[in-house]
Amino acid sequence: MHLHILGICGTFMGSLALLARDMGFDVSGSDAGVYPPMSTQLEEAGIVLREGYAASNLDPRPDRVVIGNALSRGNPEVEAVLDRGLTYVSGPQWLAEQVLPGRRVIAVAGTHGKTTTASLLAWLLESSGLEPGFLIGGVPRNFGVSARLGGQGAPFVVEADEYDTAFFDKRSKFVHYRPDIAILGNLEFDHADIFDDLTAIERQFHHLVRTVPGRGRLLVADGEPALERVLEMGCWTPVERFGNQSASAWRFELEREDASRFRVIHQQGDTDEDAVIDWSLTGTYNARNALAALAGAHACGVDLARGCAALARFETPRRRQEVRGEVAGIQVIDDFAHHPTAIAATLEGLRAATSRGRLLAVIEPRSNTMRLGTLRSRLAESVASADQSFWYQPSGIDWSLESMLAEIPASSHLVEDIDALVQALVAEAKPLDRIVVMSNGGFGGIHERLLAALEAAHG
Template identity: 45%
Template sequence: MTDIKNKHIHLSGICGTAMASLAGLLQQKGYRITGSDAAAYPPMSDQLHAMGIKVAEPYAESNLDSKPDLVVIGNALSRGNPEVERVLDERIPFTSMAAILHEEFLVGRESLVVAGTHGKTTTTSMLAWIYQTASQENPALEPSFLIGGVAENFGISYQLRATRTFLLEGDEYDTAFFDKGPKFLHYFPDGLILTSVEFDHADIYEDLAHVKTAFKRLVNLVPRRGVIVAYDGNANVSECVEHALCRVERYGFSNRADWRIENLRHEGRKSLWQVHLKGELWAEFEMSMAGEHNALNATAAAALAFNHGVPVSAIQAALASFHSVKRRLEVRAVVDNITVIDDFAHHPTAIRETLRALRLAYPNAKLWAVLEPRSNTLRRNVFQQELVDSLSQADAVIMDAVYQQQRIPEGERLHPEQVIAAINAAGTPAELCADVAAIVDSLDRQLKPGDVVAILSNGGFDGIYEKLPMRLSQRAHRQIADEAHG
């Protein structure tokens, strides 16, 4: 792909977070970009609109009538999709997101990858902001990056610069219908963060051993001169890095950690802590994000950045000014002193850590958890008891039906009614609603000023992020009008 001028690349599945980011990178490099998807929703639809890239909806053979020079096929597409079928019938050149990312942007650069079952997006965003902050003193440190979410400090999920460093969120999900290996095996990291390893993506991984094999293969790609910064509080992570041929540095809370977190404390949504490097005080940090998991993510980003020449002063300044990622503990609205939080929930562990963080940030609030079981893991019963335990961290729980449950075999499907019954039995009020309209009605009846609502989904959740604040605003206006009329 050397002749960029007038080259047309079409992205089928463009509204995925990684695909939309890739679209921006390719457009910035000079390609003409079009795209299509089944449905578009924020934040990526907003980002694509801002880039001037129109999204054709839904998938259709006619979306390829413009005869693109290359089609990038997203991993959500499979045989039977009309665009896939036309590509194959007409032998239109095609590739995957991960493959073109490597070919166009990683060759000749230093690739720093953040991988793990949890925390990838936030940690990559932290790492990017650390490098961006450091570039104020050293322009050579300004990074290129691709993140699976919109980093609030940048207002975008990608950046392309002529400098050497490229920061990547390394996704363990499969690459495409024609490449069932994980995306991150295309990224060939020079440096790697490994945050966690758990069973996830039950639609493509058979069991935990299968997941660990993927991460071990990633570890095996790091060259001898590279470095792996790995969490020390997870036995699966330890197993995956056990045979690494490069330097491995551990981070966490234990005495054996090279990068040890001490004196972690929380002041509302702010976290403050110290990091000891090999037993000696290395730095003190503060950050406007609550939660033990976020202090861990920040420490991992700090460790990898420092290993690659970023000064500690820049790391401290970056974390102090870090503003999180859209859909990660994002405050979507505050109406009548009711706070509506959006969090990208895809796994019971992530739900647990989100609710724990919100407990720290809002210690006196009644905490509601509103869940759409939408990810391929949450739609299955593999973690049904773990889901009960995680949701029970809230003061009240509302669940939607399983998203597209007909696509999950009955024997594998999550049974929300059983989850709700178990949560109620444990002493936490919980209810199952048929749809978003019923959820909004229920919350409208029950929410009171001071409450915090955590909306947990990895999708659009039928617009609840807009519908609930609108209903609460209407309620508040009615109350004001009633009071005015005595």
């Protein structure tokens, strides 16, 4: 059966393509502006990619077309699908119909940390011999792929996104998954292009809560007022909380300030069990991600001590504090941070782990929320932990970053050309500095260009 995927290089759709190929489908797809790591992953899997959207991409006629949520009416390939009367479906619906039936589904939801938490959870299940399937919006380096079917009947971990499903289905993606276990990691305003306010997103999260059965489990972060409001709308499933509040079933105590070592305490009735995590990640937000993953794995039968030991071997997903290279003692780090809260948390964690040298933040405000300027009042404070910040103003953004930069106490720079940005970074960077590049897109291949320029300057 020939399956053709529109928007195949998106993290979700590319992962879907890998699952379909492993199920025996003949898979092809089209996209515009493809970039690694997804394009590389698909090419290595032997999946045919067609650059750009055109009616000719639908020849020969596919049996079914899966349409990504980045596609809308007016797109030439979408119009051809409709005009030719082809059978089409959204990605989340295809996953729900073809992959998830008969599996114990664990959905990882939240504004931030979904990819890391889902990767942690999949690794914990794998380390315990459960052979999980998964679909994650990134590439977990412990697995090398963003999706796999896993063992027959094994648990399936899915990164559960609140963004809408498709141009013909405006519900959040995660309502399709019907999970047995749902992790709610945090919740704040995002996706200003489709949601009017936080209340609208809370309503979608409650739609997810409604789908979790009474025999299932909700794992909910403590200290999150928006999540508490979601539960107040109605809850029919046992709830366990995780975080650092004393009443939570899962909590942590730092043993190093940068959260690279901490103790996990799991309270069950009147008894506690505990174990220590000593790993390569930093930041209290990653400690919370680990708690969520441990709670999810424990619900699937994974022992706490064994799970904590496995996390010592965990590698961050691609583009999550990923060290892309080091030249002359200058480290280049790639991070997917796409929201002021995520930017601040990443930089705070790296600051705590940086004893020598400076932290230079490089930011492309590329997400729809940041491009619209909805959260621009919070952008200046998000880089408080950086010694200097470099801001790239991409074309198509309808507000200027210049006035915002005046509010940043540390040195800041505004650049409108990537070559000029690379030159400025090379001129500024010194041995022991860490350059953190933050974008949810390809950023014009800046990582490779920066490393090459540093090599030329210091080689």
